[in-house]
Amino acid sequence: MRTMIRGNESIAYAFKLARVQVVPAYPITPSTLVPEKISEFIANGEMKAEFVPVESEHSAMSAAVGASARGVRVGTATASQGLALMHEILFIASGMRLPIVIGIGNRALSAPINIWCDHQDMMAERDTGWLQFYAENNQEGLDLGIMAFKIAEDERILLPAMVGLDAFVLTHTVEPVDMPEQSDVDEFLGEFVPHYVTLDPEKPATLGSFGFPEHYMEFKFAQWVAMERAKKVIDEVFAEFEKKFGRKYQKVTPEFTEDADIIFVTIGSMSGTTREFIKKMRAQGKKVGMVKITTFRPFPKEELKEALKNAKVVAVTERNISFGFGGAVYGELGATFANMANKPKIIDFIVGLGGRDITFKTLESVLSEAEKALNGEDVSEVNWIDVNKEAVYKSEGLQ
Amino acid sequence: MNYENEEFFAPGHGMCAGCGAPIIVKWILKLAGPNTIVTNATGCLEVATTAYPRTSWRVPWLHIAFENAAAAAAGVEAATKAKGEKLNIIAFGGDGGTVDIGFQALSGMVERGHNVLYVLYDNEAYMNTGIQRSGATPWGAWTTTSKVGTVNPIGKIRPKKPIAKIIAAHDAAYVATANPAIFQDFKKKVQKALDTEGAKFLHVISSCTTGWRHDPSKTVEIMRLATDTGIFPLYEIENGDFENMRITYKPKKFKPVEEYLKTQGRFRHLVKNPEYVKKIQEDVDAWWAKYGKYYRH
Numbered sequence A: 001m002r003t004m005i006r007g008n009e010s011i012a013y014a015f016k017l018a019r020v021q022v023v024p025a026y027p028i029t030p031s032t033l034v035p036e037k038i039s040e041f042i043a044n045g046e047m048k049a050e051f052v053p054v055e056s057e058h059s060a061m062s063a064a065v066g067a068s069a070r071g072v073r074v075g076t077a078t079a080s081q082g083l084a085l086m087h088e089i090l091f092i093a094s095g096m097r098l099p100i101v102i103g104i105g106n107r108a109l110s111a112p113i114n115i116w117c118d119h120q121d122m123m124a125e126r127d128t129g130w131l132q133f134y135a136e137n138n139q140e141g142l143d144l145g146i147m148a149f150k151i152a153e154d155e156r157i158l159l160p161a162m163v164g165l166d167a168f169v170l171t172h173t174v175e176p177v178d179m180p181e182q183s184d185v186d187e188f189l190g191e192f193v194p195h196y197v198t199l200d201p202e203k204p205a206t207l208g209s210f211g212f213p214e215h216y217m218e219f220k221f222a223q224w225v226a227m228e229r230a231k232k233v234i235d236e237v238f239a240e241f242e243k244k245f246g247r248k249y250q251k252v253t254p255e256f257t258e259d260a261d262i263i264f265v266t267i268g269s270m271s272g273t274t275r276e277f278i279k280k281m282r283a284q285g286k287k288v289g290m291v292k293i294t295t296f297r298p299f300p301k302e303e304l305k306e307a308l309k310n311a312k313v314v315a316v317t318e319r320n321i322s323f324g325f326g327g328a329v330y331g332e333l334g335a336t337f338a339n340m341a342n343k344p345k346i347i348d349f350i351v352g353l354g355g356r357d358i359t360f361k362t363l364e365s366v367l368s369e370a371e372k373a374l375n376g377e378d379v380s381e382v383n384w385i386d387v388n389k390e391a392v393y394k395s396e397g398l399q
Numbered sequence B: 001m002n003y004e005n006e007e008f009f010a011p012g013h014g015m016c017a018g019c020g021a022p023i024i025v026k027w028i029l030k031l032a033g034p035n036t037i038v039t040n041a042t043g044c045l046e047v048a049t050t051a052y053p054r055t056s057w058r059v060p061w062l063h064i065a066f067e068n069a070a071a072a073a074a075g076v077e078a079a080t081k082a083k084g085e086k087l088n089i090i091a092f093g094g095d096g097g098t099v100d101i102g103f104q105a106l107s108g109m110v111e112r113g114h115n116v117l118y119v120l121y122d123n124e125a126y127m128n129t130g131i132q133r134s135g136a137t138p139w140g141a142w143t144t145t146s147k148v149g150t151v152n153p154i155g156k157i158r159p160k161k162p163i164a165k166i167i168a169a170h171d172a173a174y175v176a177t178a179n180p181a182i183f184q185d186f187k188k189k190v191q192k193a194l195d196t197e198g199a200k201f202l203h204v205i206s207s208c209t210t211g212w213r214h215d216p217s218k219t220v221e222i223m224r225l226a227t228d229t230g231i232f233p234l235y236e237i238e239n240g241d242f243e244n245m246r247i248t249y250k251p252k253k254f255k256p257v258e259e260y261l262k263t264q265g266r267f268r269h270l271v272k273n274p275e276y277v278k279k280i281q282e283d284v285d286a287w288w289a290k291y292g293k294y295y296r297h
């Protein structure tokens, strides 16, 4: 059924269609509408779930772990400061192998406080052992929201998952989506079965015990193995989803890459702008393409190697920064190619932090640097685009 | 069903000989029985009972972190409701995990009225990390972060946070202070808490031989003195009704506080100074002058 929804509703509908049983959540812009919508579904009798209006995100994730350990399907939503406040418990959710799903409204981190889009919040959690998916639009948010449960709960995986939607650009923007039928989602997901040890008085178990050095690393290695296995399971689930719902998903989506000298790497809603930009550049005869990353954890190394193997220059455009190094995608992509004999030049472009618009002008600046690199000129490894650098240098006493 | 002859907290755990906490846990579980799920904050009790792959717990048990036993219990309770089941959900936390770092999660859980029994085993310091002061450390106690010296001859210079009253002020369904050394009163309160719907809070005194610095064989004796000197009064408050607060136990004759203080190394410096002992005695007397009328039998 064709429906108009905001990005936040795509997460709320995904939870409803997945028949999530417990939703502990705490409001934060831009994801507040998710718990509001869930509360409305429950009040209307459209959804049968326990909503726990916790007093913080730390407690939201703690209650999520408690509920998931009890053996029910659990979802929550947050963003930015809220996700950062969950940080401690994110490690514990994945360490305990609980398939919780969070919908994230990707938002900048303070200071200065800022409610608009970038990917710093989720990128900062990339080492917490969660599967990470980024949506380009609301349809993807809805579909990935549903698929996240299937992947996370798979007996071979048992890892929690987060699905990111860009703040405001998606969370608050109404877009048409194909709303899956409840019966189809029921068939697709199957009834919730916890393939892990739960808190059950019939079979008492101790969860979250103390791990000494002689055991700890095996627990961590098991998480590593699960993440590696997830690569295949994600493909399987994407394929099954396509068969049932007709929409195709890939961990990495190459477009116009066949003969491209310069390939943009994108994540999230910037992919739409980039696609249009590339079409325009193609019309001008420029050999440019793009690769959209949908799955960031596990990092799709093989797919990226394949998609970028013929590029001469890879322009990573990313909405996050690791101070003292560069962007996360740049770092990981660089490491992916580190041991390859033939590799493209990989150049990092920090764009659109704190909701700064990513426009054709932004992408023109990126392309112009990438073209310099293509022509053998020296180009900085990490480039900040659309920034008033003079003002910053001056205030830092450098000019 | 009566499970008093069964053990749900197995012997062979790693807590110190003479620790108060295992006595509390063992008896609460006997009264709760097997249809129970426990959440536990990080701290001595958690660390010393669950060294993987062994465990002392014969009921389902969950530890997540230090500050969230209440939130974990809230999640377990919500899931239990979602499953349409009913059981005892009990959270155990030390004083640090309860009155300090876990205070917010506890306050939220109680305010939302989850059907959870939260048990604070109060040994009056962060023992697991080596005896640092907490909000529950009493005035004048030595700890490794409230040291006694020439500039500060007192030790901890702030009074103990009145956590039971604070939780009662949330209009919690049932709040009580309890002492396993006053055993019948303790048992009655655990049973009452288990039988009450809603958020329940038990503040239980729990001696720590290591941090309080006393002979392990004196645990019960010292805990008993805490109440018999009037320092740790036993009362209950239902639904935030302070007017009808009930002091449930009163010694026939109060012992002087010094008898309690002198049993423990953490108060050694105080006992040497009659002024300090007098101050503590006056504080205790003032408490009883104010609240003594709530003793009803």
Ligand SMILES: Cc1ncc(C[n+]2csc(CCOP(=O)(O)OP(=O)(O)O)c2C)c(N)n1
Pocket (backbone or CB within 6 Å): B042, B043, B044, B045, B066, B067, B093, B094, B095, B096, B097, B098, B123, B124, B125, B126, B127, B128, B129, B134
């Ligand atoms: C967020 C966080 N901060 C600090 C610690 C270190 N820590 C572990 S147990 C503990 C003290 C526990 O004290 P309490 O709650 O009184 O329990 P006890 O050990 O005294 O029984 C501390 C500070 C931690 N585990 N997590």
Ligand code: SF4
Pocket (backbone or CB within 6 Å): B014, B015, B016, B018, B019, B020, B021, B044, B045, B048, B123, B127, B128, B207, B208, B209, B210, B211
């Ligand atoms: S240090 Fe204290 S609280 Fe911890 S186990 Fe020993 S006696 Fe008990």
Ligand SMILES: [Mg+2]
Pocket (backbone or CB within 6 Å): B094, B095, B096, B122, B123, B124, B125, B126, B127
């Ligand atoms: Mg303590």
